[in-house]
Amino acid sequence: MIEVEALTKRYGSTTAVDGLTFTARPGTVTGFLGPNGAGKSTTMRVVVGLERPTSGSTKVAGQRYADLPAPLHAVGVMLDARSVHPGRTAYKHLLAMAQTHGIGKARVREVIAQTGLESVATRRAGTFSLGMGQRLGIAGALLGDPATLILDEPVNGLDPDGVLWIRRLVRDLAAEGRTVLLSSHLMHELALCADRVVIIGRGRLLADATVHEIVARSERAGAVRVRTTDPEPLARELIATGAQVAPQEGGVLQVRGASVDDVGTVARRCGVTVLELSAESGTLEEAYLQLTGDAVEYRAAGTQGGAR
Ligand SMILES: Nc1ncnc2c1ncn2[C@@H]1O[C@H](COP(=O)(O)OP(=O)(O)OP(=O)(O)O)[C@@H](O)[C@H]1O
Incomplete structure (x- = not known):
């Protein structure tokens, strides 16, 4: 001990x-x-x-x-x-x-x-x-x-x-x-x-x-990732159900406040083709970088987080 x-x-x-x-x-x-x-x-x-x-x-x-x-x-x-x-x-x-x-x-x-x-x-x-x-x-x-x-x-x-x-x-x-x-x-x-x-x-x-x-505790943990041919109507519909939606590149939406099942159901309701749908899990590295972001003593200009 x-x-x-x-x-x-x-x-x-x-x-x-x-x-x-x-x-x-x-x-x-x-x-x-x-x-x-x-x-x-x-x-x-x-x-x-x-x-x-x-x-x-x-x-x-x-x-x-x-x-x-x-x-x-x-x-x-x-x-x-x-x-x-x-x-x-x-x-x-x-x-x-x-x-x-x-x-x-x-x-x-x-x-x-x-x-x-x-x-x-x-x-x-x-x-x-x-x-x-x-x-x-x-x-x-x-x-x-x-x-x-x-x-x-x-x-x-x-x-x-x-x-x-x-x-x-x-x-x-x-x-x-x-x-x-x-x-x-x-x-x-x-x-x-x-x-x-x-x-x-x-x-x-x-x-x-x-x-x-x-x-x-990492930002991605608990989020749902969905890739679709038509992100905008899906995003609107998800927001209407109370979810938070962060659009990303390539038709991807990162969704919080909804489960994988919820997102699949909403996508079907608004007639959107789903290409990818998964629960996101964070990594220790992401959680570490978020936690230590302000506590880095030496950081190369322009880098985030600063772990070696
Ligand atoms: N003998 C010493 N005299 C003066 N300052 C010191 C001494 N030893 C450590 N420090 C300072 O104390 C702080 C903590 O250093 P320490 O080596 O414990 O960090 P660390 O987390 O082990 O880092 P690293 O991952 O780089 O090994 C640093 O700012 C370092 O410059």
Whole structure:
């Protein structure tokens, strides 16, 4: 369990995290999202004791990180996969971590197998691709068999197999009752593997809900799309029944306040040929862009939303 309570972190005049409260629960994959500079890494760094909060508090397994008797067993962390000594082999890197925490060689071999690093375990980490580095970072996070895992952008640099592997791994870890907090810019990926999503912007909480609830908030969710040869009479008739209609290109109408059945029935009544009729569902990405639209710190001129 990770509890973040009224957390504020300032660096001089920059407020990186601003009164943030959320909980990541056991048995759950919690996705942590926000535009660049939103304060995700800072929050994670405070949770694992690398930064001191300006005010507020964070706890892992009910305790402040500094008070945990065996931190590596309580919380596994991958914040920066590049923070490995480039001259050390993967095996030596993990062994050094294990030895400082009283963990045996057998466990080192176990996590090497679990992360698919057997064939490269004796290669120096400096020669690793980004994807292999990510796997090594995850192996380090798993070493202490922790009940809580914090993974910052674990999918970065992984090939499609690696992405699928991470998806299964985090789902399995949560199914074992562990708490998983995971940041990613790949919305589609998060929608597939997270149960809940905490979205922040400019250090503040924008949303904390299930993926399903957040997707349902996107503008398209709940609308009906109809494409017809004759949109105008259909639009008039639908508006007369109390629906809201937004005409789009190519004879398409986006209809709110009416079901697919209602729209089909009205179309038949006014003798319009329907070419396409479907209920629209939003995506996590759309909901995210709508939520974070005003909270983007750096945005290229002319772009909307600003997610990487
Ligand atoms: N050590 C630091 N000193 C000064 N400012 C910092 C420091 N660390 C972070 N910041 C600032 O705090 C804000 C939040 O940064 P943070 O790295 O936590 O965001 P993030 O959501 O992780 O972004 P990204 O997705 O780009 O990694 C940014 O404005 C950043 O420039």
